[in-house]
Amino acid sequence: NEGESVLRAKGSGRGWPLAALMRGGKGGISASGTVRLEFDVTARLGVDTDLLRTLDGTATARVRNGRLGTGMLDLAGLGVLGRPPPSKLMHAESPLRCVKVPLAFNNGVGRTDPVIVIETDAVQALGRGTINLVRNTVDLYMVPRPLTAPGGAAGYSFTVKGSLDGPA
Numbered sequence: 001n002e003g004e005s006v007l008r009a010k011g012s013g014r015g016w017p018l019a020a021l022m023r024g025g026k027g028g029i030s031a032s033g034t035v036r037l038e039f040d041v042t043a044r045l046g047v048d049t050d051l052l053r054t055l056d057g058t059a060t061a062r063v064r065n066g067r068l069g070t071g072m073l074d075l076a077g078l079g080v081l082g083r084p085p086p087s088k089l090m091h092a093e094s095p096l097r098c099v100k101v102p103l104a105f106n107n108g109v110g111r112t113d114p115v116i117v118i119e120t121d122a123v124q125a126l127g128r129g130t131i132n133l134v135r136n137t138v139d140l141y142m143v144p145r146p147l148t149a150p151g152g153a154a155g156y157s158f159t160v161k162g163s164l165d166g167p168a
Helices: 018-022 072-078
Strands: 005-017 031-045 056-068 094-106 109-112 116-120 123-132 137-146 158-163
Touching (some): 005 018, 018 031, 072 123, 072 137, 116 137, 123 158
Antiparallel strands (some): 031 056, 056 094, 116 123, 123 137
16 A cells, blocks of 8 residues: 555564563462563554554464462362362462463454463463454463363363453
């Protein structure tokens, strides 16, 4: 289109502290670790003053040496919500063995491509949904499963929905 330019950014970065990236959140769940990001995105200049509205492409975030400041993911994955939890899950946090968040963006809306993977010592959770940078919202459906029974029944699935600043 006339008067339109495309800005392309491709690359990677690592070493961002996850706690600093989540600091603006009001959701009450803390997390720590080191974030690595790989991206190949474009934005159309001259179309909209908000570049996020025109963001297209892919981005994948990974977390290393992480900790989740709650045991709720483990409890949901093991299917023990509403029952007395195993004593080893009574602690306040869960180590993150693996976190991978692959997104494909179209006009500022990132869709999981293929799935989000979050793994603790006890549980693997797979998630699908959207992260909408334009509206500052998240809508993910997570299905956790115990690692000890990968072919077995899933734990309690849950949604992460709402503002990126404080999803519920």
